[in-house]
Amino acid sequence: MTEALSRLRYRCQLRQDADERREETHPLTWRLHEDGTPVFLKEYEDKAGYAAVRHTLNEQTGAQVIDAMKTANVRGRGGAGFSAGVKWSLTLQGDGMPRGYIVCNADEMEPGTFKDRLLMEQTPHLLIEGMILAAYANNARYGYIFLRGEYIEAANHINHALKEAREAGWLGADIAGSGFDFDIALHTGAGRYICGEETALINSLEGQRANPRAKPPFPGQSGAWGKPTVVNNVETLCNVPAVLRHGAEWYQGLSGQLSNDGGTKLYGVSGRAKRTGLWELPIGTSGTELLDRAGGIRDGEQLKAWLPGGGSTGFLLPEHLELPLDFDSIGKAGSRMGTGLLTVVTDQQSIVSLMRNLEAFFARESCGWCTPCRDGLPWTVKILQALERGEGVQGDIEMLDKLATDLGPGRTFCAHAPGAAMPLSSALQYFRDEFERGVRHETGPAHADPIPVGEV
Known part of the structure; x- marks a missing residue:
């Protein structure tokens, strides 16, 4: 019996060591299960969940959080690639300023894109923790997750996670004894691609027609219901806990010499590849390596072109596959990295x-x-x-x-x-x-x- 317990403890220790190593290289996905079942509160807390919230809300100011995000160079993962830290620094803040909103853009309707769905379905607490930290940095007291209506499983898992977070004190009044109050509501959209544009999303959230607004004023000054509002993509927000837990320099180091951008990226492959899917890789990974992970092109076909980040990006040719998949490199080639989901087009397609x-x-x-x-x-x-x-x-x-x-x-x-x-x-x-x-x-x-x- 003692020998069996020792073997069990040894296997548990090996798994823990493996998890810790993956945490250092895969901040978005290291907690995920191979069978795709969701990670809920107890397991999430056992794996350092909400540690960044407890530390940050009690020991750092909102300005320090914004500085960390700037230094880490977390660029928006929804497609635009704008610095999240810079965006947060432009939010109307200060004594006497109205408290606003954090809005998560989870209306993932970009053709060929499905990365946010993975995060929401399998690790919803990571998104919630990222929104809490973003709210603290931006002086927001309420948040909305604007979810694509067809993502029913994601909605169920998020609602379950929100309930768990409230019951555990991670949402609501006086979070982690810090005096900071914040809560989140889930809002499911009616299915319009235009809601990916942040001001159209805000209009829809308010119950209006989903038309974009004239800018200025920008949402950071006057957004939802006239209050300062920050809109960030799911993957962007899911990066925040790791930055504040391990530091901006660590985050920058994840991309190594591949790119000036920091962190990792959920890259994906769709279209006529042998094995479509998602992989968390250092930002700046080449298209060649990503396509190799997908098993290459289907037998009997040849690569003709590829879209680097969804349907609203420009076609690139096979010779462009050696480029780093980051915002600046793909931009110089005449396209956009967009969501980082590579769509394969072969010689069998018109x-x-x-x-x-x-x-x-x-x-x-x-x-x-x-x-x-x-x-x-x-x-x-x-x-x-x-x-x-x-x-x-x-x-x-x-x-x-x-x-x-x-x-x-x-x-x-x-x-x-x-x-x-x-x-x-x-x-x-x-x-x-x-x-x-x-x-x-x-x-x-x-x-x-x-x-x-x-x-x-």
Whole structure:
């Protein structure tokens, strides 16, 4: 009996040592179970959960938290890549200022993206802890998780975790004896891509039509119900506890020599790869390594192009796979890292069909607020449909060029249309011959397996 207990303790110690090593390299996923079951409160607390809250709320000021986030260079993981620390420093704060809101953008509708879903379904307390720390730094007293309505399992797990956190004193009044009060509500959206834009999200949260707002004022000065509001992505907030637990220098070191950006990234692969999925890797990992982890391209097919971060990013070519997957490197190549979910396109797929599918999605999801987006996107779809059928006419491709320009940055009220224009512009640049076939009334590669927009 004694020998059996000794072996059990030895195995437990080995597992604990392994967990501690993974914590140092995989701050987002080291607690996750291989079978995908969620990590709830007891296990989360046993694995250093809420330790950052207890320490930070009792021993640091909000300004120190913001400085740590700046030093760590935590860049927004929702797609824009803006520094979270800088964003927090712009929030209206100080004596006499109104207490505002922390809003988590969990409306994950970017085509080909499913990273936030993993975090919410399997480690909801990590998100809650990140929101508590963000609220403390930004003088907020209430938070909202704006969740994609189709994420039913995530909603169930988050609600369970919120209940556990309140009962344990991690939410509510006087958290960890610090005198800081904060609580969170879950809000499920009605399913609109435009709610990924932070001001449209705020309008929807208030019960209004999900149209973007004019800026300034920015949400940090006047957001939800006129109060200072910080909107951050799920993955961004899930990085905060590790930064405050281990330090900004440690976080910066996770990317090593790969990138000037700090931390790790939940990278993913979708499309025609042998094994799609998610991997937490140092930010700056190359596309080649990520694709290798996915087992490479399906047998009998060759890589033609790839999207580095969802449907609203520009196409890149096979030779770009050696680039570091970070915000600046991908930006210099003419695309955006976006959400870091690589979508594989092979020689068996028609770029024209893929673009028709994507632009139909963007046209459907437009809020209709401004003319270039409201009228330009449906027009783009009609031209692409004609080219796909081999019924194009002279001038169609030139019109697509013009539409891609007219929908670009600075021409529309928000970033929805520029996001739709980027893959179109790059497709015309790299694969113009496929569009020209539609004008010559020829057919291209098989029109199979378009990018599954709006699905995961």
